[in-house]
Amino acid sequence: MNGIKILVVDDEENIRFLFKEELEEEGYQVELASNGFEAIDKVKGTKFDVIVMDIKMPGMDGIQALNEIKNMIKEQPVILCSAYGEFKQDFSSWISDAYVVKSADTGELKQTIKNILNI
Amino acid sequence: MNPVELLGNIIEVSHSNLEITSRIKAVLSTMSQGMDFDEAIVFTSDQDKRLTCKFKNPKSTLYKILDRYRCYIGEGIIGSVAQKRIPQYYNNKNIPPRFGCLFYPELDSLVEKYKAFAFLPLSDDSYIYGVLVLCSSGRRFITDAEKILLSIISREIGGVLRINDLLLSSKKRIGELATLSELGKILSSNAEPQALLKDIGLIIAKSLNALFVTIKLDHVFLRAEPQRYTYGILDQPIENYVNELEQEALRQKKTVSLRNHGQAEDDISSKYSLYATPIMSKNRILGTITICGGRSQRDYAFEENSRYLINTFANYIANGLENTLLNTKLKDVIKDLNNAQKRIINQEKFKSLGEMTANIAHEIKNPLVVIGGFTKRLAKKMHMNQTESRYIDIITNEVLRLESILNDVLNYVKDTPVPDETCNMNDCIDEVLYLFSSDTTWDHMRILKMYDKNLPSVPCDIQQIKQVFINIIINAHEAMNGEGTITINTEKTIMDNKQFVVVSIADTGGGINPSVIDNIFNPFFTTKERGTGLGLAISNKIILNHDGKIEIENVVGKGATFFVYLPVKNHTNREELL
Numbered sequence: 001m002n003g004i005k006i007l008v009v010d011d012e013e014n015i016r017f018l019f020k021e022e023l024e025e026e027g028y029q030v031e032l033a034s035n036g037f038e039a040i041d042k043v044k045g046t047k048f049d050v051i052v053m054d055i056k057m058p059g060m061d062g063i064q065a066l067n068e069i070k071n072m073i074k075e076q077p078v079i080l081c082s083a084y085g086e087f088k089q090d091f092s093s094w095i096s097d098a099y100v101v102k103s104a105d106t107g108e109l110k111q112t113i114k115n116i117l118n119i
Numbered sequence: 120m121n122p123v124e125l126l127g128n129i130i131e132v133s134h135s136n137l138e139i140t141s142r143i144k145a146v147l148s149t150m151s152q153g154m155d156f157d158e159a160i161v162f163t164s165d166q167d168k169r170l171t172c173k174f175k176n177p178k179s180t181l182y183k184i185l186d187r188y189r190c191y192i193g194e195g196i197i198g199s200v201a202q203k204r205i206p207q208y209y210n211n212k213n214i215p216p217r218f219g220c221l222f223y224p225e226l227d228s229l230v231e232k233y234k235a236f237a238f239l240p241l242s243d244d245s246y247i248y249g250v251l252v253l254c255s256s257g258r259r260f261i262t263d264a265e266k267i268l269l270s271i272i273s274r275e276i277g278g279v280l281r282i283n284d285l286l287l288s289s290k291k292r293i294g295e296l297a298t299l300s301e302l303g304k305i306l307s308s309n310a311e312p313q314a315l316l317k318d319i320g321l322i323i324a325k326s327l328n329a330l331f332v333t334i335k336l337d338h339v340f341l342r343a344e345p346q347r348y349t350y351g352i353l354d355q356p357i358e359n360y361v362n363e364l365e366q367e368a369l370r371q372k373k374t375v376s377l378r379n380h381g382q383a384e385d386d387i388s389s390k391y392s393l394y395a396t397p398i399m400s401k402n403r404i405l406g407t408i409t410i411c412g413g414r415s416q417r418d419y420a421f422e423e424n425s426r427y428l429i430n431t432f433a434n435y436i437a438n439g440l441e442n443t444l445l446n447t448k449l450k451d452v453i454k455d456l457n458n459a460q461k462r463i464i465n466q467e468k469f470k471s472l473g474e475m476t477a478n479i480a481h482e483i484k485n486p487l488v489v490i491g492g493f494t495k496r497l498a499k500k501m502h503m504n505q506t507e508s509r510y511i512d513i514i515t516n517e518v519l520r521l522e523s524i525l526n527d528v529l530n531y532v533k534d535t536p537v538p539d540e541t542c543n544m545n546d547c548i549d550e551v552l553y554l555f556s557s558d559t560t561w562d563h564m565r566i567l568k569m570y571d572k573n574l575p576s577v578p579c580d581i582q583q584i585k586q587v588f589i590n591i592i593i594n595a596h597e598a599m600n601g602e603g604t605i606t607i608n609t610e611k612t613i614m615d616n617k618q619f620v621v622v623s624i625a626d627t628g629g630g631i632n633p634s635v636i637d638n639i640f641n642p643f644f645t646t647k648e649r650g651t652g653l654g655l656a657i658s659n660k661i662i663l664n665h666d667g668k669i670e671i672e673n674v675v676g677k678g679a680t681f682f683v684y685l686p687v688k689n690h691t692n693r694e695e696l697l
Contacts, residue, residue, distance in 0.1 A: 009527070012485050018492040056481060063644070083484035101526065102484060104491020104518050 004117065005029045009039040010054040010081075015102070019052065022106045025115075036060025036068070043069050043076070049114050052111065053096075055082040058095065066096060077116045081109060125153040133275050139283040143174045143276060150272055154265065155257045157233065160185060161241065161250035162201075163280060168192045170201060181254065181345075184225055195220025197250045199239045204247060206270065207237040208261055230258050239269055241277035248280035254554050293394060295428055298326035299435065306439025312336075313348070315443055316436075320350030323432060330391070331410050334398070334436070335365055336406035337464050352505040357411065362394060365407040368395040372404075374426045400437035408433050459557030480525045487525070491518030537665050541576035542584070544609050544622050544685070551588045552607075555596075563602040571610045577620050577685040583661045584685070587669075590654040591624050591681045597647065598628025598679070611687075618687040619667070623679035630673050640669070 004030045008019045013034070019029045032045070033039040035057045043051070051069065057064040066078050080096040100111045132145040147159040158181050160173040192201045196219045200207055209215075211234045217223040218230075230236075233254040241249040251273045261269070277647050301613065305318045316334050324332040331351025353361060360377060367375045377393035395409040408430060423465040491514075493697050498511040548568070555561045606625040631639065638644040640659040662669050667685040 004182075013491070014489040015485060018489055020497070036493055062475060083481040083488075102488050104488050104495065106492060106516070119318070 003029070004050075005031065005048045006113065007031050007033060007039060007042055007046075007048040007051045009033045009035070009051065009057070009065065011035055011057040012054075015054070019106070019109070026041060028113075035064030036062065039065050040068055040072075041087070044073065050074065050116055051078045052081050052087065052100075052109065052113075053078055054102075055080060055113070079109070079112055079116065122264070124270065125149070128153070129272055129275060133279050133373065139279060139286070140174065142279055144176070146272070146276055146279070147174060147176040151178065151253075154253075154255075154268075154692060155253045156251065157257075158254035160252045161249055161276065161280075162197055162252065163241075164201060164247055166200055172198055173249070181229055184223065184229060185252075188221055188223060192247070195223075196238050196318055197252065200240050200250050201247050204240040204242050204268070206240065207238040208266070208275075209238075210234055210260060210637040215573060230254065234259050237261055238265075239273035241273055241280055243274075243277055243281060244292075246281070248277050248284065251276060260589075264445075294326055296324060299431065301326075302432070302435050302439070302458035306435060306442065310443070312440060312443050312447070313346075315439065315522045317350070319439075320348055320438060323408075323410065324350045327410060327412065329410050331411050332408070333361060333411075334406060334408045336398075336440075337404055351411075353411075357391060357393075361395070361409050361411075364393060364395040365409060368397045368407050368409075369404060372397055372399065374429055376426075389493075394426065394429050396433040396438070398433045398437045400441045405437055405440055408436060434533055454558075462554050462557055484522065484525050487521055489517055491522070494518065529536050537578055538580055539578060540581075541578045542581045543576045544584075544620050545570045545572075545574055545576060546583055547581060548588060548607055548609070548622065551592065553587050553594070554589070560601045564596060564599070565604040567604060567606040569606065569608045573611075574609050574620060575611065575618070577665075579665055579685060580661075584665070587658040587661050587683060588622070588624070590658045591683070594654070595624060595628060598626055598631075600628075603627040603678075612684075614684070619684045620682045620687060622685075623680050624683075625678055627678045630675040630677055631671070631679050633673070635673060636671065636673055639671070674684065 004027070006023055006082070008016055008023070008030055009032075010016050010019070011034050016032045018115050020032060023030045029077070031048070033042050036063045040051070040060075042048075048077065053054055053062045053066055062080060066080070069076055069078065077097045079098045079100055083102045097116055100109045100112050102115060103109075128149050129146050132149060133142055136143060137145065143161060147161065150156065151159040156176070158179050159176040160172060160179055160182055162170040163173045164170050168191055170192065171189050172182065172185040188616040190198050192198050192539055195217075196207055196209075196215060198220070211231075213234050216653075217226045233256050235255045235258050237251075237253040240247060241251055251269075253269070276393065301322050302319060305315060305322065308315075310318070314334070319653070320332040320334060323329065329351065331349055331353050333347060333349040333353050335347045335352075355478070364375055374394055374396040376395075377391065390413065392412045393409065394411075395407050398405045405472050408429070410432075494511060494514045498508065498515070501507075505513065548570075552566060555564075566628060592605065599605075604627050606623075608623045608625075612621050613619070632646075634645075635646060640655050644656070659669055662683060662685070665685055667683065668686070670682040672680040
């Protein structure tokens, strides 16, 4: 898993911190962004294997950022990770590669990352 | 009797504390005895310029016949003395027959025995109060000195009459003021117009000693049938006169009386005095007030100069009614405003029902994920004994339980079963439209309703379905910038052998941009600056959950139509349909 870079985009500092800890423990290199603009800046300078993107964020929200990033790098894998569970199906088939409902149990997120990376 | 002594006696009685009538009678009696007159009679004039025989000395015989007759100022000797205010003296040779008045045929035989006559005006500098008539059988003429004495006495009687007049008119004024003050009190009481008018009639009738008072209100004013409020008894034949007079008052826009009206039969006008006045406020006619008094001598209130009083009543009533009406209107407006406010609150509530719950759940969920996530990390990093691990497990499990509750809230649409109760979509749409009825941004919106009157009811969660229509209608309103036509059509249709109700909502907002139309049901997709992108997504979920569907027909440059299909029977009893 060495060298696999993940960008976590979330406006809540503690969520970012939690995901960073959990994912670094799995061996990934984790970078953080607190909204869509920051995420796009990071993507411009670094190639990420996976982006974990929250939806509701001030400045630029996750959907907008996702669209822009996909426009820049069409094959960039993005996992939407939001508190909303209701629209999981819609998102999976719509624009993102996967949709994970935010939970204290990070097991689903970790598994989804693995699925996307094929490991 | 010595003239000075006589004058002294007369002044003494005329300035006594006796009642007016007694005072004048005493003066006439003293004078007739002291100056040897058989007749000493006082005619008084009223406001109609009529002279009436009112006081006499005790021995008078002419009084019997004179009492039955009236004459106007200017008629006969009595009338001309009143008019010219110059005393006239006659003897039995030169006295004109019947005192110069055609109306006293029996008079000549009665005055034959008298030899000297005097007619003296009872007046002051400005006003004539009456005429003093003196006849003597014992004396042949009246000396110049006596004439001076008589003129002093007649001035004295005039003074008493004047005081009487002032007394009566001040009593009348006090009565009027009391009435106006009572009216003012009632009119400022904020009572209902009906109750108000009953009280007004009563007060005016009592204060004026009227036979009846009737107030008729215009239907325009009351927004109902014309209404009449009467105090006293109003019946035929006078009712007809009242009706005519009211019409006349409205036509002339001023006070009219039965006499002025000119159509009254004599017996009616001699029995009653009737005044009708329009009740007007700001040039608007609210109705009429008609006051009726008997035409006896005591009903002074109904003489000509009472017009101003009746006008004042009418003004008072008009102002009072306007106030009462404004008050009633104000109450209505406040009620309407309260209702409108409630509707707007409801509208907001319905509109954001889904969005609000989603937002709140979302806000709670983030910190919960943090708490639960770090609790787990703590458990991993620390070496804990059994008790400590149990505590950590409890926290972790409770956080997961809370998360699952929040997921249920966030998924509320999906997990709500469709109830068994059925609703009619025509009623549902009407209720939704009602929510916008007091919204001023809807003032330039036209809503065309084309309902199928025989629309079957559909099983549904009415609150959720309302939310769907509200979302679609608000979008239409925004697409048209508040100006355009929304056409709502309801009908039955069959799809795949199943019966559906279809509600179509069409706007004239130019249609949806084709590049976004595929996304409009996607959550968080929005073209609005402040939209959440959840409205149509939730609506779609709701309708899918009802086994229905939403379709869009989009004509770019013209408008969009949303078709909402709802099954008449849900799938559990589909067999019944087949």
